[in-house]
Each structure stands twice: as C-alpha cells, then as structure tokens.
Amino acid sequence: RLAPATLQFALDSEPGVPAIVVLQAGDLNTGAYDDFAALVPLARARGAWVHVDGAFGLWAAASPRLRHLVAAAGTADSWVADGHKWLNVPYDCGYAFVADPAAHFAAMSHRESYLLQVDGARDALDWNAEWSRRGRAVTTYAALRQLGRQGVAELLERTSALAGALVDGIGALDGAEVVWRSEVNQGLVRFPAPGAGARAADHERHTDAVIAAVAAGGEAYFGGTTWRGQRCMRVSVCNWRTTGDDVARAVAAVRQALAQVSGRK
Numbered sequence: 001r002l003a004p005a006t007l008q009f010a011l012d013s014e015p016g017v018p019a020i021v022v023l024q025a026g027d028l029n030t031g032a033y034d035d036f037a038a039l040v041p042l043a044r045a046r047g048a049w050v051h052v053d054g055a056f057g058l059w060a061a062a063s064p065r066l067r068h069l070v071a072a073a074g075t076a077d078s079w080v081a082d083g084h085k086w087l088n089v090p091y092d093c094g095y096a097f098v099a100d101p102a103a104h105f106a107a108m109s110h111r112e113s114y115l116l117q118v119d120g121a122r123d124a125l126d127w128n129a130e131w132s133r134r135g136r137a138v139t140t141y142a143a144l145r146q147l148g149r150q151g152v153a154e155l156l157e158r159t160s161a162l163a164g165a166l167v168d169g170i171g172a173l174d175g176a177e178v179v180w181r182s183e184v185n186q187g188l189v190r191f192p193a194p195g196a197g198a199r200a201a202d203h204e205r206h207t208d209a210v211i212a213a214v215a216a217g218g219e220a221y222f223g224g225t226t227w228r229g230q231r232c233m234r235v236s237v238c239n240w241r242t243t244g245d246d247v248a249r250a251v252a253a254v255r256q257a258l259a260q261v262s263g264r265k
C-alpha cells in the first residue's frame with residue numbers, strides 16, 4: 001500500500017509537472033488495496049490524475065462484505081477492471097471508466113469524412129482506442145445477466161473464502177508457512193528449507209522446487225513470485241467452478257510435493 005507521506009513527497013518534489021497517480025485495487029501478490037480516502041484527495045489537490053488499477057480487485061465493490069476495500073475509489077479520475085479474471089468471461093475483455101466524459105472523448109474520438117455520424121447517437125469509436133473489435137460486451141452482458149447482483153457477490157465471496165482455505169490449509173502443512181492471507185482471492189505461502197543450517201538462498205531454492213513439483217504432479221497449479229525479496233508461491237482463486245473439494249485436493253498435492261522435494265535432499 002502506498003504511504004500518503006511517500007505520495008505527497010513525490011508530488012511535491014516536482015510541483016507543476018503533469019502527473020498520473022496509479023493506485024491499486026487488489027495487488028496481485030497480497031490482494032492489498034490502497035487507502036483511496038487518504039490518497040485520492042492528496043493527489044487531486046496537487047493536480048494529478050488519479051487512476052485505479054482494479055484488474056480483479058475492483059469487483060470487490062459488488063460484494064457487501066468486501067465493498068469497504070474500495071471505499072472512496074469512486075473519487076478517482078479513472079478505473080480499469082478486467083472481465084476475464086473474476087467475472088470468468090473469455091480472455092481479452094476489460095473495461096475502462098473515466099469520470100470526466102469531456103477528457104475521455106477528447107482523448108479517444110476521431111472524425112473522418114467517410115465515417116458515418118448520427119447526431120445524438122453514442123458511437124463506440126468516440127470512447128475507445130479501437131475502431132474495429134468483436135463484441136466483447138456480449139459475454140460480459142451475458143455473465144452479468146446470468147449471475148445477477150447477488151451471483152456476482154457470491155462468486156467473489158466464495159472464491160475469496162476458497163483462497164483463504166487454501167492459504168490456511170497449505171500453511172498448516174509441515175514445512176510450509178503463510179506469508180500473506182488476504183480478505184480477497186489472493187495469498188502467499190513459502191516453503192523454508194529444512195535443517196538448522198539452511199540459509200536464505202536455500203529457502204528460495206526449496207520454495208521454487210516445491211512450486212515446480214506441484215506443477216509437475218499435474219493435480220494443481222500455482223505460480224511463483226518474489227515479494228519483499230522472498231520467493232513465494234501465489235495462491236489465487238478466480239474460477240467459478242472451484243470447490244472445497246478442489247481445495248482439499250490442491251492441499252494434498254502440495255503436501256505430496258513437499259514430501260517429495262524434502263525427501264530428495
């Protein structure tokens with residue numbers, strides 16, 4: 001999370017320079033949300049454009065239980081969110097929202113003599129970087145119609161709970177530790193190398209070896225990441241079909257990979 005004093009210092013060190021402040025709604029390692037209520041007014045008071053990267057995390061606004069995470073994000077100048085993550089529509093589907101329609105229009109619209117213009121009609125090419133595109137909106141519309149407001153909230157809350165159960169389940173294994181557990185669908189675990197003489201480099205190698213062994217086992221897949229200088233395994237649950245049984249199977253797969261890698265030593 002961005003510290004208000006850090007942002008203030010950065011903006012004040014180059015006053016009068018056009019600035020875009022990109023805040024985070026849902027960090028991909030920790031699921032962390034910036035403190036929009038503190039940061040947005042600070043940036044806007046210095047003339048900066050405030051953008052919110054909410055690729056998956058902006059969806060939290062749809063859940064009464066998670067909504068507090070995005071409090072005051074609505075005061076930003078622009079947001080993006082993806083459909084192809086938490087909403088589970090096919091790849092290549094994202095949304096941009098810009099609070100100031102004049103700025104949005106001025107940045108995107110274009111006129112040519114051969115383009116048809118119908119007075120009063122909204123034309124997608126005035127609001128979009130692309131002129132020709134397939135009907136991405138159709139899958140989004142269909143998913144929202146099928147899920148409804150409550151279905152979206154349930155999807156978010158269910159996958160977040162499953163991610164938490166995965167982090168807890170893996171963290172409880174011998175040889176594993178929880179690095180981060182979030183309120184949303186992301187978390188981090190790591191696998192310190194056994195033995196009293198193990199050093200930082202051994203922990204890194206051991207963690208990567210367990211991640212590789214889980215993937216090679218074919219039962220579950222987790223990616224690796226480096227967070228605060230440490231190798232970790234990312235836990236992320238987006239898929240609407242994931243169940244509690246899948247969580248149990250994935251935890252068992254990690255247990256097996258841990259035994260396999262530790263036994264190899």
Ligand SMILES: *Cc1c(COP(=O)(O)O)cnc(C)c1O
Pocket residue numbers: 026027028053054055056082094
């Ligand atoms: C996935 C992701 C992106 C990249 O967005 P795409 O629309 O998938 O290219 C950016 N930021 C965050 C936090 C993400 O999770």
